[in-house]
Amino acid sequence: MPNPSPSPVVVGVTGTSAGLAAVRLAAREAVSRDRELRIVHAFTWSHPKLDQHYDRARRTASQIVDAAVATAQRSTPGVRVTGQLVDGLPDRTLLRLGRTAEMLVLGDDDLATTPWLPTGSVLVQTVARAWCPVLVARGPRPQAGPILAAVDGSECSMLGLRQAAEEGARRNVPVVVAHVVEQAGAEKAGHAVLARAVEAVPELTDYQVRLMTGAPALTLIRASSRARVTVLGPRGTHDAGLLGSVARAVLRRAASPTLFAHGSPLPECRSTSAPVRHPGSALVT
The missing domain is CATH 3.40.50.620 (HUPs)
Known part of the structure; x- marks a missing residue:
């Protein structure tokens, strides 16, 4: 098995269609850069009174990662991909991983339909504060052009x-x-x-x-x-x-x-x- 890339392409997923579009784009970027693709989902449990639902929530989060890995493999044969469920807040997780990443990739989650851009959103925080370039996916597949x-x-x-x-x-x-x-x-x-x-x-x-x-x-x-x-x-x-x-x-x-x-x-x-x-x-x- 090849060694992991020293600076992978990292894509954050949440289970949305925009997130899967970001996975497909990130997979193409990883292959074209000869980098490993690392798919991450940040898991945060903030319901101490509902611990009986913790295992179910974590399984659901793991399924989000598994589905994203499968999407990357189907869309871009030959991509070297790993999936990881990370405990922590999404923005902090992405910013930490961005310190050693080639690039961070995120979905737009239909931002054009919102009346404003929430400053505290994961997307805004990552785009503004990352240490590496941040690529925001749009639609099913990038178009041609310069x-x-x-x-x-x-x-x-x-x-x-x-x-x-x-x-x-x-x-x-x-x-x-x-x-x-x-x-x-x-x-x-x-x-x-x-x-x-x-x-x-x-x-x-x-x-x-x-x-x-x-x-x-x-x-x-x-x-x-x-x-x-x-x-x-x-x-x-x-x-x-x-x-x-x-x-x-x-x-x-x-x-x-x-x-x-x-x-x-x-x-x-x-x-x-x-x-x-x-x-x-x-x-x-």
Whole structure:
């Protein structure tokens, strides 16, 4: 039996259809990265007066893990997968496992149908605080298309662009480096943001830059409908708190799987005094 991956792809499951969609996506990610898939379900028992139901509840939790493992094996033959029932709170469990994971994968659990995004939810806490990238699954299967990387000049978005470059190279698809300006007349500043971004990430090879005009969150959500994966940072230049306003909206409503960047800080940017050459560019309003 091969040794477990030192940094597996970890997916959290709760027994929902969204969770199983995350398992299928995580299985494909694990195989493409040559990593083990680790499926986890966090079990918490908070009913001391109902101990007679404990065994039944734990069996049900174990069945959730077993079903997820079977789903991974059916959907992605050859995946190396283990399932584990972990005692503890879900968000704390995922954050702990994320310290040594290649990636965390979660389902969206129909977030687009909720009127707001609960700050205390497991998904929000994980997306905001993880140590590794967090991929949120959308729908039964990702669509075709490029990697969409949203940049705004912040350190988080630069880290996202670096991870988008890695995703594009691994999947052999182009990266669209996108920046949104809210009004006409800001195009010059917007192009400067794009130029600094691509200059800071020399790993980018097959890419184009795209300047878009409109409300940033809604514009990116629309653009995500044509993307294979949308990549962004959990916070922007002027954001504070757990998640930035754009990240919150994209988390709720993006049409593609969404990768929230976490990990090692981006190395110091190279000087942008020299002209930047772009393989392709487009202005979209």
